[in-house]
Amino acid sequence: MSTRERTLWIVAGIAIILYALFPIGWIVSLSFKAPADISNGQFLPTVFTWENYSLILTGDASELFLPALLNSFGICLIATALACLLSMFAAYAIARLDFPGKRLILSTALGVAIFPVISIVTPLFNLWRQIGLYDTWPGLIIPYLSLTLPISIWTMSAFFREIPWEMEQAAQVDGATTWQAFRKVIVPLAAPGVFTTAIIAFFLAWNDFVYGISLTSTGAARPVPAALGLFSGASQFEDPTGAIAAAAVIVTIPVIILVLIFQRRIVAGLTNGAVKG
Amino acid sequence: MASVEMRNIVKKYGDGFPAVNDVSLDIADGEFMILVGPSGCGKSTLLRMVVGLEDITSGDMVIGGKRVNDKAPRDRNLSMVFQNYALYPHLSVFENIAFPLRLQKTPEEEVRKRVTEAADVLELHEHLERKPANLSGGQRQRVAMGRAIVRSADVFLFDEPLSNLDAKLRGQMRTEIARLQRRLGITTIYVTHDQTEAMTLGDRVCVLRKGNIQQVASPRELYEQPANLFVAGFIGSPPMNFLPATVTNGQVKFPFGEFQLDERRAQAVGDRELVLVGVRPEYFEDASLVDDAKRDHGVSFTARVDVTEWLGDSQYAFIPFDASDEVTAQLRDLSRELDSDQLRTQAVVSIDAASRMREGREAEFWMDTRKVHVFDPKTGENLTRDDEAGAELTRLATEDREAQVEEARSRI
Numbered sequence: 192m193s194t195r196e197r198t199l200w201i202v203a204g205i206a207i208i209l210y211a212l213f214p215i216g217w218i219v220s221l222s223f224k225a226p227a228d229i230s231n232g233q234f235l236p237t238v239f240t241w242e243n244y245s246l247i248l249t250g251d252a253s254e255l256f257l258p259a260l261l262n263s264f265g266i267c268l269i270a271t272a273l274a275c276l277l278s279m280f281a282a283y284a285i286a287r288l289d290f291p292g293k294r295l296i297l298s299t300a301l302g303v304a305i306f307p308v309i310s311i312v313t314p315l316f317n318l319w320r321q322i323g324l325y326d327t328w329p330g331l332i333i334p335y336l337s338l339t340l341p342i343s344i345w346t347m348s349a350f351f352r353e354i355p356w357e358m359e360q361a362a363q364v365d366g367a368t369t370w371q372a373f374r375k376v377i378v379p380l381a382a383p384g385v386f387t388t389a390i391i392a393f394f395l396a397w398n399d400f401v402y403g404i405s406l407t408s409t410g411a412a413r414p415v416p417a418a419l420g421l422f423s424g425a426s427q428f429e430d431p432t433g434a435i436a437a438a439a440v441i442v443t444i445p446v447i448i449l450v451l452i453f454q455r456r457i458v459a460g461l462t463n464g465a466v467k468g
Numbered sequence: 469m470a471s472v473e474m475r476n477i478v479k480k481y482g483d484g485f486p487a488v489n490d491v492s493l494d495i496a497d498g499e500f501m502i503l504v505g506p507s508g509c510g511k512s513t514l515l516r517m518v519v520g521l522e523d524i525t526s527g528d529m530v531i532g533g534k535r536v537n538d539k540a541p542r543d544r545n546l547s548m549v550f551q552n553y554a555l556y557p558h559l560s561v562f563e564n565i566a567f568p569l570r571l572q573k574t575p576e577e578e579v580r581k582r583v584t585e586a587a588d589v590l591e592l593h594e595h596l597e598r599k600p601a602n603l604s605g606g607q608r609q610r611v612a613m614g615r616a617i618v619r620s621a622d623v624f625l626f627d628e629p630l631s632n633l634d635a636k637l638r639g640q641m642r643t644e645i646a647r648l649q650r651r652l653g654i655t656t657i658y659v660t661h662d663q664t665e666a667m668t669l670g671d672r673v674c675v676l677r678k679g680n681i682q683q684v685a686s687p688r689e690l691y692e693q694p695a696n697l698f699v700a701g702f703i704g705s706p707p708m709n710f711l712p713a714t715v716t717n718g719q720v721k722f723p724f725g726e727f728q729l730d731e732r733r734a735q736a737v738g739d740r741e742l743v744l745v746g747v748r749p750e751y752f753e754d755a756s757l758v759d760d761a762k763r764d765h766g767v768s769f770t771a772r773v774d775v776t777e778w779l780g781d782s783q784y785a786f787i788p789f790d791a792s793d794e795v796t797a798q799l800r801d802l803s804r805e806l807d808s809d810q811l812r813t814q815a816v817v818s819i820d821a822a823s824r825m826r827e828g829r830e831a832e833f834w835m836d837t838r839k840v841h842v843f844d845p846k847t848g849e850n851l852t853r854d855d856e857a858g859a860e861l862t863r864l865a866t867e868d869r870e871a872q873v874e875e876a877r878s879r880i
Contacts, residue, residue: 360521360554361554363542364547366572366619
């Protein structure tokens with residue numbers, strides 16, 4: 192690569208990074224601005240302040256934000272764990288067994304994945320209120336499974352299909368039961384797939400807004416994205432922009448940490464899935 | 469250790485196609501049996517039915533005197549080496565070899581001892597802590613074998629274990645497998661499409677074609693007394709030449725001349741309008757280099773040499789001959805079925821490396837007629853097969869094997 196080409200690549204790369212990171216930088220900057228500073232027309236705050244953070248973590252808004260954070264973590268982790276476990280079995284069956292209706296299951300899963308959330312929300316709202324799931328954790332975990340399961344089944348079955356069948360047959364000849372072969376050979380081999388699936392599922396659940404705002408009414412189950420929409424300013428005439436920005440920064444942090452930890456596995460996983468299956 | 473008996477084994481797939489058709493085969497305790505044939509002949513399917521990875525449509529599979537048709541693979545106590553090794557990539561070499569023992573809940577001390585023993589036999593010591601991904605092809609192959617021998621299985625099964633290795637390594641591992649089997653004296657079934665492996669490793673070789681057994685015999689018997697065209701063409705490299713001929717009163721008229729069959733063969737063949745004469749390449753020689761003592765046992769003829777291949781220790785000459793369309797078509801079908809790619813009707817002739825035969829010129833050849841076979845082109849049957857001589861060859865091989873197994877057991 193010539194020097195000129197390299198310079199071009201570097202310049203283009205920096206431009207793209209700036210473009211992608213600008214909104215995030217803006218939110219971070221907003222979260223450090225005092226209310227009077229918000230519309231100062233500058234990118235950086237004139238006075239650097241932790242006011243917004245203390246507002247949502249210890250101040251007035253903390254009653255709204257902290258339970259929501261707990262709800263979000265709890266609900267999303269449970270939904271992810273369930274989705275991984277269920278999709279692992281489902282995907283294994285789809286990859287290994289030949290049973291009638293296999294294609295139907297896969298296409299139904301795809302159908303569910305592309306089904307608009309907004310069209311399910313109203314019937315769910317009515318149903319949940321009647322059977323007492325409204326404003327509870329299970330009341331959100333169940334619809335979140337409908338978001339996470341289809342994509343989990345698809346990614347996992349792509350991973351399982353890549354594992355040569357001989358691995359399992361070898362284990363069986365070596366004296367393993369089907370369950371032992373699954374647990375000792377297939378699951379460890381599919382570990383990157385499980386991680387990838389878990390992260391995708393977690394993001395899907397973590398980012399949901401429509402279910403969160405529609406199927407909850409109190410801090411008992413309301414997740415963060417819904418809670419952000421309910422923030423109010425110090426007075427009726429003041430937008431809670433700074434507080435929302437601070438909360439947005441806080442909910443982004445776990446996602447960034449997750450990605451950093453599993454980065455290599457995700458990249459390997461995503462390309463694996465892309466090449467085959 | 470156990471014998472394996474297959475009684476009228478049939479495997480039909482969903483579409484009713486019989487991959488294995490009525491196969492009956494007895495494998496003695498301690499015997500090294502080779503299943504060989506071109507691709508699609510059902511050899512791997514048969515092996516997988518022995519181990520239990522494939523259901524048996526009908527017939528009985530008896531291992532060590534017990535019918536195992538309905539037993540799961542893990543209850544059959546067999547060990548298998550797969551074509552692609554099927555090592556567990558997440559486990560170290562040690563744990564790979566120890567895997568069957570761990571499943572049996574063997575105590576740690578015993579595991580360590582047996583794995584070390586297996587690693588000794590296969591010279592895997594310095595690799596025990598490495599992962600399979602960091603090993604070379606030959607080392608992986610040895611790990612797969614280690615996993616098979618670490619447990620006292622009744623029968624070893626090999627499914628084309630050497631086909632993923634390069635030629636040099638294949639030769640080494642072949643010797644290794646032969647040594648190991650002789651040493652352990654365990655019944656072995658070995659699937660291959662490579663006839664060199666079949667000839668060098670097996671006590672007996674079972675040649676399969678489209679799910680049917682063609683012949684089961686010692687390598688020597690297969691070579692010298694093949695049962696039919698298929699076996700004759702499959703065993704031997706370069707393959708046997710098939711020349712069209714007519715026979716009257718034991719006098720054979722073939723494209724390069726005429727010769728007289730001995731009495732036994734003349735009687736067996738009778739008078740026939742069209743036969744195929746099977747001649748191995750090494751029955752030919754450059755006429756000028758033949759010993760006078762031998763010359764009377766054959767027939768001399770002149771023919772035009774198309775191409776010669778000089779290999780240092782040996783030399784091959786290719787002689788084209790004319791054949792009717794019917795014969796040409798049949799030979800082509802046969803070579804296609806044998807996975808070979810012979811396109812012309814030509815004889816491959818092995819001559820002395822010292823011969824200075826020139827390409828494109830006429831040359832004088834000599835052909836030994838003593839071991840020539842005559843085949844019926846319609847049925848493919850070998851009309852001149854000497855059953856007694858064949859049986860004698862296999863009996864000798866069996867004796868050899870029994871002596872070796874005896875020796876192996878006395879050493880333990």
